[in-house]
Amino acid sequence: MMMEASFDTEESFDDPSCLAPQPPGAVSPAKRQIKEVKETKTTINCVTFPLPGEGPEQQLLKPNEWSYCDYFWTDRKDPQGTTSVAGFEVLLQKQLKGKQMQKEMAEFVHERIKIEEEYAKNLSKLSLSTLAAQEEGTLGEAWTQLKKSLHDEAEVHLKFSNKLHSEVEKPLLTFRGDNFKKDLKKYDHHIADLRKQLASRYASVEKARKALADRQKDLEVKTQQLEIKLSNKTEEDIKKARRKSTQAGDDLMRCVDLYNQTQSKWFEEMVTTSMELEKLEVDRIEWIQQHLRQYTTLRHETDMFNQSTVEPVDQLLQTVDPGKDRELWVKENKTGEVRPVDMDI
Amino acid sequence: MMMEASFDTEESFDDPSCLAPQPPGAVSPAKRQIKEVKETKTTINCVTFPLPGEGPEQQLLKPNEWSYCDYFWTDRKDPQGTTSVAGFEVLLQKQLKGKQMQKEMAEFVHERIKIEEEYAKNLSKLSLSTLAAQEEGTLGEAWTQLKKSLHDEAEVHLKFSNKLHSEVEKPLLTFRGDNFKKDLKKYDHHIADLRKQLASRYASVEKARKALADRQKDLEVKTQQLEIKLSNKTEEDIKKARRKSTQAGDDLMRCVDLYNQTQSKWFEEMVTTSMELEKLEVDRIEWIQQHLRQYTTLRHETDMFNQSTVEPVDQLLQTVDPGKDRELWVKENKTGEVRPVDMDI
Numbered sequence: 001m002m003m004e005a006s007f008d009t010e011e012s013f014d015d016p017s018c019l020a021p022q023p024p025g026a027v028s029p030a031k032r033q034i035k036e037v038k039e040t041k042t043t044i045n046c047v048t049f050p051l052p053g054e055g056p057e058q059q060l061l062k063p064n065e066w067s068y069c070d071y072f073w074t075d076r077k078d079p080q081g082t083t084s085v086a087g088f089e090v091l092l093q094k095q096l097k098g099k100q101m102q103k104e105m106a107e108f109v110h111e112r113i114k115i116e117e118e119y120a121k122n123l124s125k126l127s128l129s130t131l132a133a134q135e136e137g138t139l140g141e142a143w144t145q146l147k148k149s150l151h152d153e154a155e156v157h158l159k160f161s162n163k164l165h166s167e168v169e170k171p172l173l174t175f176r177g178d179n180f181k182k183d184l185k186k187y188d189h190h191i192a193d194l195r196k197q198l199a200s201r202y203a204s205v206e207k208a209r210k211a212l213a214d215r216q217k218d219l220e221v222k223t224q225q226l227e228i229k230l231s232n233k234t235e236e237d238i239k240k241a242r243r244k245s246t247q248a249g250d251d252l253m254r255c256v257d258l259y260n261q262t263q264s265k266w267f268e269e270m271v272t273t274s275m276e277l278e279k280l281e282v283d284r285i286e287w288i289q290q291h292l293r294q295y296t297t298l299r300h301e302t303d304m305f306n307q308s309t310v311e312p313v314d315q316l317l318q319t320v321d322p323g324k325d326r327e328l329w330v331k332e333n334k335t336g337e338v339r340p341v342d343m344d345i
Numbered sequence: 346m347m348m349e350a351s352f353d354t355e356e357s358f359d360d361p362s363c364l365a366p367q368p369p370g371a372v373s374p375a376k377r378q379i380k381e382v383k384e385t386k387t388t389i390n391c392v393t394f395p396l397p398g399e400g401p402e403q404q405l406l407k408p409n410e411w412s413y414c415d416y417f418w419t420d421r422k423d424p425q426g427t428t429s430v431a432g433f434e435v436l437l438q439k440q441l442k443g444k445q446m447q448k449e450m451a452e453f454v455h456e457r458i459k460i461e462e463e464y465a466k467n468l469s470k471l472s473l474s475t476l477a478a479q480e481e482g483t484l485g486e487a488w489t490q491l492k493k494s495l496h497d498e499a500e501v502h503l504k505f506s507n508k509l510h511s512e513v514e515k516p517l518l519t520f521r522g523d524n525f526k527k528d529l530k531k532y533d534h535h536i537a538d539l540r541k542q543l544a545s546r547y548a549s550v551e552k553a554r555k556a557l558a559d560r561q562k563d564l565e566v567k568t569q570q571l572e573i574k575l576s577n578k579t580e581e582d583i584k585k586a587r588r589k590s591t592q593a594g595d596d597l598m599r600c601v602d603l604y605n606q607t608q609s610k611w612f613e614e615m616v617t618t619s620m621e622l623e624k625l626e627v628d629r630i631e632w633i634q635q636h637l638r639q640y641t642t643l644r645h646e647t648d649m650f651n652q653s654t655v656e657p658v659d660q661l662l663q664t665v666d667p668g669k670d671r672e673l674w675v676k677e678n679k680t681g682e683v684r685p686v687d688m689d690i
Contacts, residue, residue, distance in 0.1 A: 304648075
C-alpha cells in the first residue's frame with residue numbers, strides 16, 4: 001500500500017501537463033524516503049516531514065522556476081503565533097490581491113476617461129464662442145479656423161476617451177468575472193478537506209499506536225506470570241494475548257497506510273493546483289501588460305491627431321495679407337473717390 | 346493765392362513721407378482744375394467737387410493700392426438720410442473695431458488658458474491616486490511609471506498655459522494701450538475742426554457773393570437813371586457805386602481764396618492722416634498674425650512634449666516579466682520548500 005501511494009505521487013510527477021519531466025535517472029523523492037529514511041521524521045499539523053539534516057536531500061520539483069509547487073509546503077504561523085495559515089492560503093491571497101489590483105487599474109482608467117471628457121467638453125464649448133467673430137478678411141478666416149481647431153482637438157480627446165473605455169477599461173474590468181472567486185473557493189475547500197481527512201487519519205494512527213503498545217505490555221506481563229508457575233489456564237491467556245497483539249499491529253499498519261494515502265493525495269493536489277494558480281498569475285500579468293500597452297498606443301495616437309488639428313490654422317495664417325484685407329474692406333466701405341477741387345469765383 | 350493754395354497741395358503730394366511719387370509727367374489734379382474746369386462744380390456739405398463727367402479724369406493718388414487716402418472723400422448719408430457721416434469717421438470706426446477684435450482674441454486665449462489649467466490640475470491629482478499602488482514586481486514598476494506620466498502630462502499642459510499667457514494673451518492685450526483711443530480722438534477733432542472752418546469760410550463766400558450782386562444791381566440802376574436826366578449829383582452817385590462794386594468783387598475774391606486755402610489744408614490732412622490709419626491697420630494685422638502663429642507653435646510643442654511623457658512607460662512595459670515577478674514574490678512569501686514524506690510505523 002505505501003509503495004503504491006508513493007507510486008501514485010510519482011506518476012502525477014511524470015504527467016507533463018502537470019510537471020516538467022524529472023532529470024533522467026532521478027529517483028522519486030517519495031521512493032527514497034521509504035527505502036532509506038527511518039525514525040528521522042516529524043509531524044507538524046498532521047503533515048509528516050523529514051527532520052532537518054536527516055534523510056536524503058530533496059531536489060526541487062521544478063528547479064530554477066520559482067514554481068509555486070516548490071515553496072508552500074509548510075503552514076505559516078501568524079505573527080501572534082496562535083493560529084497558522086496553510087501555505088496554499090498564501091497562494092490564494094496572492095490571487096485575490098491580483099484581482100483587486102486589476103479592478104483598481106480599471107478604476108484609474110475610468111477616472112482618466114472622465115478627465116478627457118471634461119477637457120473635450122470645455123474645448124468644444126470654447127470653439128463655439130463668438131469672440132472676435134467679426135474679424136474680417138484673411139485674418140478673419142485664420143481666426144475662424146483657429147477656433148474650429150479647438151473643436152477638432154475636442155474630437156480627438158473624445159475619441160481617446162471612447163477607445164480608453166472600450167479597449168482598456170472594459171477589458172481590465174471584465175477579465176475574470178465573479179466565477180474566478182468561486183473557482184478559488186473550490187480549490188480552497190478541496191485542499192482544506194484533504195487536510196481535515198489527513199488530520200482524522202493521523203488521529204487514528206495515534207490511537208492504533210497506543211492500542212498496540214497496551215497489547216504488547218499485556219502479553220509481556222502474562223509471559224512473566226508463566227515463568228513463575230505453570231498452569232494450562234495461563235498457556236491459554238498467552239496465546240490469546242499474542243493474537244490480540246498481532247491484531248493491534250495489523251490495525252496500526254492499516255492506519256499508517258491510510259494516512260500515507262491521504263497525504264499523497266493532498267501532495268498531488270497541492271502540486272497540480274498551485275501550478276494552476278501559477279498559470280493564472282502569468283495570464284493576469286500578460287493581460288494587464290497588453291492593455292497598458294494599448295493605453296500608451298492610444299496616447300501616442302492622440303498626440304499625432306492633435307498635431308493635425310493645428311495644420312489648417314498654420315496654412316491660413318501663412319496666407320494672411322494686410323493689403324488683401326484692405327482691398328476687401330475698402331471695396332465694401334468706401335464713401336467716394338472723387339477728390340475735392342478749388343472753388344471758382 | 347489760389348495758385349499758391351493748389352501749389353501747397355501739390356507740394357504735399359510730392360512729399361514722399363506722405364505719398365508715393367506720382368507717375369512722371371503727371372500734372373497735379375489741383376492745377377488742372379484751375380486751368381481747365383469752369384462752372385462745372387458742385388459743393389456738398391461745404392466741400393467742392395467736380396460735377397460727374399465734367400472736367401478731366403482724376404488719377405488715384407496711389408493706384409492699385411486700395412489706399413484709404415483714395416476712397417473716403419465723400420460724406421456718407423446714414424440709412425435714415427437725416428445726418429451724414431464723414432468718410433474719415435468710417436476709417437476711425439474700422440480702427441476701433443480692430444482694437445475690439447484684438448481684445449476679444451486675448452479673451453479667447455485667456456479662456457483656453459483656464460481650460461488647460463483645469464486639465465492639468467485634474468491629471469496631476471489623478472497621478473497621485475493610490476489605485477493599484479500595491480501591484481508588485483516589474484508590472485508594479487510599469488504601473489507606477491504610468492501614473493507618474495500623468496503628472497508629466499500635467500506639467501506639459503501647465504507649461505503650455507503659462508506660455509500662452511506670456512507669449513500670446515499678454516501681447517494681444519497690451520498692444521496699443523488706452524493712448525491709442527486718445528490718439529484717434531485727436532485725429533478726429535483735428536479733421537472735424539478743419540471741416541468746421543471750411544463751413545464758416547464757405548458761409549463768408551456766399552455772403553460776399555450776395556453783397557457783390559447787390560452792388561452790381563445798384564450800379565446798374567444808377568446808370569439807367571443817368572440816361573434819363575443829367576445831373577452832377579447822379580454822376581457822383583455812379584462813381585461811388587462803381588467803387589463799392591469793385592470793393593465787393595475784391596471781398597468775394599479774398600473769401601474764395603480763404604475757402605480754397607482751408608479746403609487744401611483739410612485735403613492734405615485727410616491724405617496724411619488716412620495713410621497713418623492705413624499703416625496702423627497693417628501693423629495690427631501683422632501683430633495678430635505673429636502671435637496667432639506663436640499659439641500654433643506652442644500647440645505643436647505641447648504635442649511633442651506629450652509624446653515624450655509616454656516613452657518611459659513604454660520602456661517599462663516592455664520589461665514586464667511574469668517569471669521575474671513570480672521569483673520576487675515567491676522569495677518574499679514562501680512558507681517552506683521541504684516536501685512531506687510517508688510516515689513509518
